Amino acid sequence: MNEQALNCINSRIAGCSFAIYPMTDQFVDVITTSLKNVDTSKVWIKTTDVETCVRGKITHVFDVTKALFLHAASTGHHVVFSATYSIGCPGDSDGDVYLSTDDHRLNLNTNNLQQEVAGKFSLYPLGGGNYMNIIYNQIEEMKLHGVKVSSIHYATRLDGDGKLIFDGLERVFTNLESSYSSHLVMTTTISANSPSKKGEIL
């Protein structure tokens, strides 16, 4: 095993590239207000004109992205969160220092926010492996936690309370990562306050 491969396996830094889209003329205000309400000090964070990238422990990557979305949604505007969570070996080490943080979540107050959402997620375990049973088990567990799960093209649809859905996604990601320690990608889109009725054809 060469040195680079070893570093990759030892590091296991998780990351999320995401954006929050507020469908309002006040979209900049919604984003900046949300950022002010969220403590991002346990993750590496970088924002460009296209996306924000956070990197660190799985726990904190989910804590921060969940909090940013739920605070944005609490403005009441139609807001969509679109994200790619990833762990494995992207060949870099930005933010590795954040892996030495403790596990205490900084944004637990987010769990006070009640927010119905509709969303979807897809898992791409790269490099093969027998992971389907794990995914099915995790989806069954989401149902037990009050999330409605249904099949759509290219993804699994999720309906329910926003914090339960983020917690479910984190469990799927964490359990797949621990049992299937290769390159793992999960994409998700979560929508709040849509004026369209559920499943309605525009």
Next chain:
Amino acid sequence: MNEQALNCINSRIAGCSFAIYPMTDQFVDVITTSLKNVDTSKVWIKTTDVETCVRGKITHVFDVTKALFLHAASTGHHVVFSATYSIGCPGDSDGDVYLSTDDHRLNLNTNNLQQEVAGKFSLYPLGGGNYMNIIYNQIEEMKLHGVKVSSIHYATRLDGDGKLIFDGLERVFTNLESSYSSHLVMTTTISANSPSKKGEIL
């Protein structure tokens, strides 16, 4: 080879699950105006509160999604397109009838729309295979066609004219599909009229 596997290989219907996010109070108008300007008669199409799914020949799937985004962007509002293109064996056949359409694109007038965009894309060839050289070659070809390409976490960043970027994405997808005939997923996010400067940290 069982019958289902055979059907999958024969079918090769492409699809795209996507949404367009106009960051304006008039987001519904932007979407409906865009839909009015685009001919979707050569694809299967379904819209819910979370996404729109189009399915059919690769050519028409890209023709329609490119046209919908560029018409929405031509309103001048900050608009983001987020999509998952897929081909392979999702285990269903909705829209297979659209594979018998001819290859003539219905929305060629889209090429009259001039629109600078910033975006990113990621490729997930599922099931393994040696595809890295093909991806590198396609990215080199994008550069030759006037698209600026750069590296970011978990994706490749694209800057340039919107129609050139969509055409580049279609070439990558088409060439990977023809040389690597398994399950292929490409995710992309494309942003127009952002008030943020390129690469600016908010």
